[in-house]
C-alpha cells in the first residue's frame with residue numbers, strides 16, 4: 116500500500132536520480148587506510164580524511180584495548196550526570212595545552228560542536244557573519260540559533276567589514292572554516308581577527324581539516340589567534356586525529372559557558388571514554404608526527420607537480436591535503452570518478468548542492484598513509500583519461 120505522502124517522497128528520489136544527485140553508501144570491508152576493500156574491490160582510496168594514517172594505527176588500537184578493560188564500552192550517561200570520565204577530562208587538558216588555549220571541551224561530533232557553540236553564543240538578538248563556503252554544519256548552526264544570518268562572498272573581507280559596520284546586533288559572531296573542506300584553501304586568520312576586534316565580535320574557526328596537519332599539527336591558528344580571548348577554535352577528531360569527536364578550545368569562561376548552555380553537549384550521552392583514551396594517544400602521535408606530515412607534504416607537492424597542465428579539469432589552488440580538480444557538470448564528474456574506480460582508484464565526485472552549480476569536482480584527499488607510487492598512479496591515470 117502506498118499513500119500520497121510516500122508517493123511524493125518517491126518522486127523526489129526519482130528526481131534526484133535523474134539529476135545525478137542521488138547519493139549512495141559504499142560498503143567498506145577493511146580498516147580505513149590508503150588501500151581499502153570497498154564494495155568487494157581493492158582500491159587505492161583518495162577520499163578519506165585520515166590525513167596522517169592514524170585511523171587504524173597500532174598505538175591507537177592498543178590504547179583502545181587498554182581502555183576497554185578499564186572503562187568498558189559505554190559512557191552510560193550525559194557529561195553533566197555521571198558520564199564524564201577521567202579520560203574525557205585528561206583529553207581536554209591535553210588538547211588545550213597542545214593548541215595553546217586555556218581550556219577545552221570535548222563534543223561527540225564536529226556537527227554537534229558547531230550547533231552547540233553557535234547557539235550558545237548568539238540568540239535571536241545576535242548576528243552571525245559567515246563565509247559562503249562554510250561547512251553545512253555551520254550553516255545549520257546559524258539557522259538554529261535564530262540569529263540574523265549574514266553571509267559574505269568566499270574570503271571577501273571587505274564585504275564582511277561592511278556587514279559588521281552596518282550591524283546593530285549586541286552579539287556578533289564571525290564563523291569560518293579555517294581550511295575550506297571542498298576547496299582546500301585557508302581563511303586569513305589574522306585579518307578576520309582584526310575585524311573581530313574592531314567590531315567587538317567573537318571569531319569562531321572550524322579547523323576540521325587543519326588540526327593535526329598544519330603548524331606541527333597544532334592546526335591553522337596564528338600565534339596571535341591562540342593568544343586572543345575572542346577566538347574560539349574547533350578541531351574535529353575524526354579526520355587527522357583518526358578517531359571521532361570534536362574539541363572546542365577557548366578562554367575558560369567560554370568553556371564554562373558552553374557547559375551551561377550548549378544543548379548538543381548537555382542533552383546527549385557522553386561519547387565512550389575509550390574514545391577519549393584513543394584521542395589522548397592520538398594527540399601524542401600528532402605531536403610526534405613530523406615524519407608523517409613531511410610525507411604528506413611530499414605527496415601534495417608530487418600531485419601538484421604531476422597535475423600541472425592537466426587537460427580534463429582545473430586543479431584548485433590549495434596547499435592542504437584537499438586537492439580538488441574542478442570538472443564542471445555533475446554528470447562529467449561522476450563519469451570520471453567511475454572511470455577512475457574501474458582502474459582501482461577511488462576519488463569521489465562532489466556535486467551540487469555540496470558545491471556551487473557547474474563546479475562539480477573530483478575531490479582528491481591525500482594521506483601520509485599513501486606511497487609515492489599511489490600518487491604517481493593517480494597522476495598517470497588522470498592524464499590518460501584526458
Ligand SMILES: *Cc1c(COP(=O)(O)O)cnc(C)c1O
Pocket residue numbers: 223224225226227229250252292296321323324351352353360361
Ligand atoms: C567534517 C566537518 C565537520 C563535522 O565534523 P564531524 O566530527 O564529522 O561531525 C565540521 N566542519 C567541517 C569543516 C568539516 O569538514
